[in-house]
Amino acid sequence: MRPVIPYVTAALLFGLGVYGVLRRRNAVLVLMSVELMLNAVNLILVTADTTARAVLPHSGQVFALFVIVLAAAEIGVGLAIVLQLYRLRATVAVDDVPLTELPDPVGGREPAVGDPEVGR
Amino acid sequence: MTGADVLLLALGAVAVGAGVLVVTTKHLVRAGLYLVVCLGALAGDFLVLSAELVAWVQVLIYVGAVVVLLLFAVMLTRAPIGASDDLDRPGWPAALIGGGAGLGLTALLVDAYRWSTVTLPSAGTAERLGEQIFQSWVLPFEVLSVLLLSALVGAIVLSRPDIGRAAPQRDSTAGDLVDSEPGGRR
Numbered sequence: 001m002r003p004v005i006p007y008v009t010a011a012l013l014f015g016l017g018v019y020g021v022l023r024r025r026n027a028v029l030v031l032m033s034v035e036l037m038l039n040a041v042n043l044i045l046v047t048a049d050t051t052a053r054a055v056l057p058h059s060g061q062v063f064a065l066f067v068i069v070l071a072a073a074e075i076g077v078g079l080a081i082v083l084q085l086y087r088l089r090a091t092v093a094v095d096d097v098p099l100t101e102l103p104d105p106v107g108g109r110e111p112a113v114g115d116p117e118v119g120r
Numbered sequence: 121m122t123g124a125d126v127l128l129l130a131l132g133a134v135a136v137g138a139g140v141l142v143v144t145t146k147h148l149v150r151a152g153l154y155l156v157v158c159l160g161a162l163a164g165d166f167l168v169l170s171a172e173l174v175a176w177v178q179v180l181i182y183v184g185a186v187v188v189l190l191l192f193a194v195m196l197t198r199a200p201i202g203a204s205d206d207l208d209r210p211g212w213p214a215a216l217i218g219g220g221a222g223l224g225l226t227a228l229l230v231d232a233y234r235w236s237t238v239t240l241p242s243a244g245t246a247e248r249l250g251e252q253i254f255q256s257w258v259l260p261f262e263v264l265s266v267l268l269l270s271a272l273v274g275a276i277v278l279s280r281p282d283i284g285r286a287a288p289q290r291d292s293t294a295g296d297l298v299d300s301e302p303g304g305r306r
Contacts, residue, residue, distance in 0.1 A: 001124045001240050006165055007229040009132035013139050013158075015222015020143035022214035026207050028193045029148070032155050035186065036139055039162050042178070046171045051238050056256050061171045061244040065253075068174075068181055069264050073271035075186050079193045080275040086197045087281070095209060 006047040014040035027082045027092045031075060038071045124240070127168045135161035146203035152191045159183050170243045 013036055020033025042064045049060025086092050138158035145151050159182045166175035242248070253261055277283055 001122065001128070001169075002233075002235060002237055004230055004233040004235060005125060005128040005132055006169065007233060008226050009128075009135055009165070011225035011229055012136045012222050014225060015218050015220075016136070016139040016143050017218075018221045019211075019214050019218025022217060023143065023208055023211040025209050026148065028190060028197065029143075029151055029207060031193075032142055032151055032190060035155065035182070035190075036142065036158065039159060039182070042174070043162060043165060046166055046169050046174055049171070049244070050169055050241055051233070056252060057241070058244050058249055058252050059256075061174050061249055062252050062257050064166075064171070064174045065177060065249070066257075066260060066264060068177055069268065072181055072186065073268055075189055076275045077271050077278070079189055080278040082193055083196060084278055084281070092197045093206070 001050065003047050003051045006043055010040040010043035010047065013037075013043070025093045025095055027085065027094050028079075030094060031078050031082070034078075035071065035075070038067060038074075042067055124168055128165060131161045131164045131168065134158075135165065146205070146207060148194050148204065148207070149191065152187055152194060155190070156183055156187050159187070170240045172243055173246045173249045174244065 017033045017035075017037030017040060020036060021030055024030050024033060045060040045064040045067065047060075049058060049064075052060075054060075082092055085097070089096070135158050138154045138161065141154040142151050142158060145154065159178065163175045163178040163183070166172075166178060
């Protein structure tokens with residue numbers, strides 16, 4: 001087995017994930033590109049498990065399992081944030097989100113919560 | 121080239137091709153379905169690399185749960201039936217940085233491994249991985265369980281906008297609270 005083949009696959013997938021994160025405007029598509037990057041890391045870990053003889057056997061595969069769990073937690077919280085953003089602003093385009101916004105008073109935020117639901 | 125190399129080449133080509141389609145397609149739903157193809161090909165890669173448990177966990181969690189969750193999010197936010205033109209921003213910096221990262225890593229790994237061969241180790245079955253997890257990696261395993269619990273609670277708190285504000289408003293404006301309740305449960 002030649003380990004350079006899965007290594008090159010993982011490197012190309014990671015580059016595609018970086019490209020997708022920087023290129024896409026839709027927040028759900030950004031999350032999909034993050035999944036591509038995490039899977040490239042998983043492939044690196046599993047391949048390194050075959051090429052490097054560690055003291056503990058199968059360490060790379062154990063770490064790949066840990067990364068899969070981290071990805072599941074990340075996608076849950078990320079999608080909660082995306083759905084909350086859609087509820088507040090009725091858009092999921094990441095470059096429509098102002099990064100330097102003055103904090104609203106609590107009373108002023110109430111109609112913003114209700115607005116997209118009234119329009120629906 | 122052995123049979124494992126041919127399989128790895130074919131599955132890697134499928135994974136990279138589906139990944140290209142994920143980041144370039146104009147259809148939101150199709151991006152999720154191409155992601156299924158990419159993750160499935162990677163699960164096949166894991167099987168060839170003798171990581172059985174990781175492959176089946178990948179199929180269960182990624183293809184079974186994560187992609188379904190992503191498709192749910194696509195449907196809940198906006199579900200256009202055709203192509204949408206506003207998915208991308210102009211992307212020379214993205215192509216530069218992404219291509220640089222991908223090709224740089226490729227050059228590094230090709231230079232490090234150069235067509236050398238290794239023999240596959242013993243298969244990573246559930247029994248062997250379970251021994252390793254519960255003997256050598258118990259502490260990270262428990263920390264991960266705490267992290268999953270906190271992510272669960274965090275997702276619930278984030279998606280219920282009435283949780284953080286309910287306590288100070290209960291006495292004064294009970295009518296507003298009742299009005300905002302159905303929106304929070306939706």
